[in-house]
Amino acid sequence: MTLVKFNNGHRNAVNPFFSDVFQSLLNDTQVSDRFVTKTPAVNIAETENQFEIELAAPGLSKEDFKISIDKNVLSVSAEKKTENVEEGKKYSKKEYAYNSFVRSFTLPESADQSKIEAEYINGILTLKVSKKEEAKVQSREIAVK
Structure with missing residues (x-):
């Protein structure tokens, strides 16, 4: 059995332009970036001697990070504030x-x-x-008796 998406052409029978405007508005990257919380992606690996945690946090500097440990919880935080100012003839944009x-x-x-x-x-x-x-894995050979 094959499933086929069926479109009768009734996407918005009242005004097809109306749905297109809202679709482009909701997919606009500037609008969506302001409402999305950006949490960096993390890779965690374990080797024989250590644990490695990698956070993807482009656009920051090492001074933006704060790393702390409380009991057995390691916390990584970053904070960055930027301000862009453009001045024109009769307006100021911040x-x-x-x-x-x-x-x-x-x-x-x-x-x-x-x-x-x-x-x-x-x-x-x-x-x-x-x-x-x-805690490190110690390897040794066991003799057979």
């Missing part, structure tokens, strides 16, 4: 942009909270959380 986010991560018991490093390169904030020595 645009303010304020971007901020907070991401929190609960660290496992195996994480060594005293050994956390942060680095911001090319729009990616990388956090490296070392593991405690007793």
Whole structure:
């Protein structure tokens, strides 16, 4: 059985232009950007010696970030305020942009909270959380008797 989208041409029988205007307005990037909360995408990886957390946060500088740890919760926040001013003959146009986010991560018991490093390169904030020595996987060979 095949499903086919059926269009009788009755999209908006009263005024087809009316729905097109609202469709373009709601899909406008300037309108949608102001109403969407921007939370950076995160990649979390575990290696033998550490946990690595990568946050995609382009357009920021390392001074915009605040990284803190409370008990076993690692919090990363950023705040950036920009102001654009254009002056013309009889008008002044000011645009303010304020971007901020907070991401929190609960660290496992195996994480060594005293050994956390942060680095911001090319729009990616990388956090490296070392593991405690007793939590590291120790490999050894077992002899067969």
